[in-house]
Structure formats: structure tokens, C-alpha cells
Ligand SMILES: [Zn+2]
């Protein structure tokens with residue numbers, strides 16, 4: 001595949017979860033992961049939020065609205081492919097479609113495309129550029145517990161598995 005992705009907005013590091021395991025069990029593990037470092041709403045707000053961390057990395061904060069009108073915040077892990085999340089003031093129900101908003105200005109997070117892994121989901125994109133650019137960033141499905149998330153690079157959707165293979169093959 002030879003996929004090269006722009007590191008702007010992302011950071012490639014040894015998997016911090018494995019680092020912890022490595023310390024605990026004394027084995028050397030070499031997997032790398034991609035950390036989302038910047039995620040901008042269409043109005044230029046970076047929603048990476050330092051007050052909730054996942055393995056020491058600040059999470060991506062989403063203001064969500066459920067179909068019944070309940071609103072709250074969800075902070076998701078910035079480790080690409082990791083679906084760990086924390087909910088603040090909202091209950092999430094598997095399969096429910098959410099509205100995603102910027103927690104700072106309330107703007108709706110734009111849709112790139114329909115999700116290819118669930119029925120009603122749409123891929124919402126945060127740009128890694130402060131001048132919002134839907135063709136470069138991070139895309140997450142708006143249906144609760146749908147595993148769909150991609151890095152968007154020049155309109156191409158890069159799956160976690162592909163990044164994982166490329167990172168480990170390239171020996172970064
Ligand atoms: Zn905003």
C-alpha cells in the first residue's frame with residue numbers, strides 16, 4: 001500500500017498501553033500507535049481537552065445530544081483505534097445516533113460520508129487544520145459503539161488496521 005500520512009496533527013509513539021504492560025511483565029513490545037493531537041471544529045476550536053487524559057494523552061471532547069434531547073459531553077481516547085471513552089452528564093445507549101457538536105461554540109460537526117459499518121451512522125470529521133478542512137482530519141461515526149473511525153487524508157479514509165500495518169512495516 002505504501003501509505004504515507006502527514007504527521008501534522010498527529011503524533012506517532014510506542015503504544016503507551018503496551019509500555020505499561022512492558023513495565024509490568026518485562027517484555028519488549030514494538031507496536032506504534034497514532035495519537036490525535038489536534039482536532040478542530042469548523043470554527044477553529046481545538047477540541048482536544050487536557051482535563052481528561054487517556055494513558056497521559058488529552059482526549060477528544062465532543063458535546064453530544066441524544067434523540068431524547070439529553071445533552072452532555074463525551075471524551076474519547078486520542079489513541080487512534082482505541083474506543084475508550086468517558087461520559088460526562090450523559091448516558092449512552094448502544095446503537096443510538098447522536099448529534100455531535102463542538103463543546104466550545106456548539107457548531108455541528110460536519111459529515112463526510114455515510115458510515116460503512118452500521119445502518120444509520122454518518123462519519124463526522126474534525127479537521128487537523130485550524131482552517132477547517134474536511135479532507136484532512138479524524139472521522140468518527142456518530143452511532144454509539146459503532147467501531148468506525150478513520151484518519152482522513154486527502155479525502156481518503158485510512159483505517160486503523162492500515163495505519164497499524166504501515167507503522168510497523170516502516171520500522172518507525
Ligand atoms: Zn467550535
Ligand SMILES: [Zn+2]
Nearest residue numbers: 115121141146
Ligand atoms: Zn457507524
